[in-house]
Amino acid sequence: MPEVYLIEGGYRTGKTDYLIKKFGGLLKKGGLPEEILFIHPRPKIVRKRIEEFFKNGYTNLFVDTVSGFCKYILRKYSDLSNFPKPGFRTISGLEERLIIKKLSKNKNINIE
Structure with a gap:
């Protein structure tokens, strides 16, 4: 079972x-960076x-945001999905x- 950590704290705490030291500890225990x-x-x-x-x-x-990780997975395994090839783009905000x-x-759905 993989170890999972959620670190919460205020600004500059x-x-x-802590996460970088934890990362180093995992490597010292034999963990591989790609894992x-x-x-x-x-x-x-x-x-x-x-x-x-x-x-x-x-x-x-692989260090990224949650959104970046999701995009990576979708692109890496796009051959298993119906996503357009060679890729797609994400949208946000006004668009x-x-x-x-x-x-x-x-679809006659009221979104406010």
């Missing part, structure tokens, strides 16, 4: 440092901190709301 999923709202900062902390270049890490409104109107 050491959450990221560790690291989800963080600011992945570029975490990747930089991991590279600084370990100095030996863990360049093959997302306009599309939802248009689709719901076509």
